[in-house]
Amino acid sequence: MASITFDFSFFWEALNQIVGALPLTLYITISSIVIGLIVGLTVALIRLKKTVILHPLAEFYVSFTRGTPVVLHLYIVYLGLPMVWDVIATQYHWGIYSKDIPLTALVIAALSLTAGAYMSEIIRSGFMAVPEGQLEAAYSVGMTTFQAVYRVVFPQALGASIPGICNLIVGILHGSSLAYLVTLLEINGVAMMLGSQKWSFLEPLMAAALIYWGVVLFIERIAAVLEKRWKSYSDGGVA
Template sequence: MLHLYIVYLGLPTIWDAMANHYHWGIYSKDVSLYVLVVAALSLTAGAYMSEIIRSGFLAVPDGQLEAAYSVGMTTFQAVYRVIFPQALGASLPGICSLVIGILHGSSLAYLVSLFEVNGVAMMVGSQRWSFLEPLSAAALIYWGIALLIERLAAVLEKHWKTYSGGGVV
C-alpha cells in the first residue's frame, strides 16, 4: 500500500518537475492511472523476484558449474544449459507464490481510484446495499485465477523436475 501511494503521489510530482526542466512535453496527466498502479506493483514484485531468483541460483550446487567446465562448456553455455534450468526449477514455487501475492495485492488499486475486481464489487454492493453477493463473486474470481496460476506452476514444475531428474544424483 505504501509503494502504491508513493508512486501515485510522488512519481507524478517528480516526473512533472523533470518534464518542465528538460522540456519533454509529456506530463503526469498524460499517464493513465493503470500505468502508475502497474509501476507500483512491479517495483514491489521486482524486489521479491530478485531474491527468489537469487535463492534459486544459490540452490544449484557449485559442482554443477565445475562439471560443465570439465566437459568444455564456456561460462555462458554452462549458465544457460546447466545452471539456469536448475535454478528456475528451484525458484518456481516462490515465483508462483509471488504472482498470486501480486494478484491479491492488486486489490489495493481501489485506494487510488482504479476500479479493479474488488473495487467494482464494492461499487455494485454500495448501489444495491448488499455486499455479500458481489464480494463473494470477486472472491470466486480471485480464487479461480489463483487456482489457474497454481495449476500452471504445477505443470511447469513437473516439466522441470522431469528435465533435471536424470543422471547420477
C-alpha cells in the same frame, strides 16, 4: 438486531459485471510479474556478485520493499512518481507529463517494484540451490560466464524457484485488489462500486472472492504442471 439476507439475484448480477474486470486484473498481474522478474533477476545477480556500488542499493531496495506494506508502495508511486516525473519532464522538455501517464501504468509500476524485491529473494535462493560443480562443468566445456549462467545455472535456478514464483504471482494478484484505492476499477474496484450503489457489499464481494479463487486454482494447476516437467527434466527424463 436486524436480520441479514443474501440476495442471490444481486449476487449473479454482480458476478456477471465483475467478470468484465478480470482482463484488467490479469493484465496488471502479468505485467507486474514480467517486469518484476526482470528487476528481480538483475537485483539477485547484483547481490550474488556483490557489486561494489550497486550491492548496498540492491540490499536497501529489497529490505525496504519487503519491510513495508504493498498499499504504501502503491501510494508512494501514485503520489510521488508523477511529482518526480513532472520535474524531469520540465527540465528536459519531454512534452509528456504525469497527467498523460495512464493510471494502470502507475499501479503496474508499484506492483512491479514489490514483485521485483520478492522475486530477487526467490531467484537468489534458486541460484544458491544449484551446486557449484554445475558452473565448473560449464567452464570445462568452454562456456563463457554468460553462457554458463544462461544455459546451465539459470534454468535450474528457475526450476527450483517455481513454487516461490507461484506464491508471488498469487500475492501480486491479491495485491492488485488495492488498485481500487486509486480509483482503478479492477475486480475488487467493481465489487466495491456495485456494493456502494445498493449499500449491500456481501454479494459483490462474495462474487469477487469466487473469481479470485478460480484464478488462483488455475495458477496452482499451471505451477504443478511446470514443477512436474522440471522434475522430469532434472531427473534426466523427458518432460
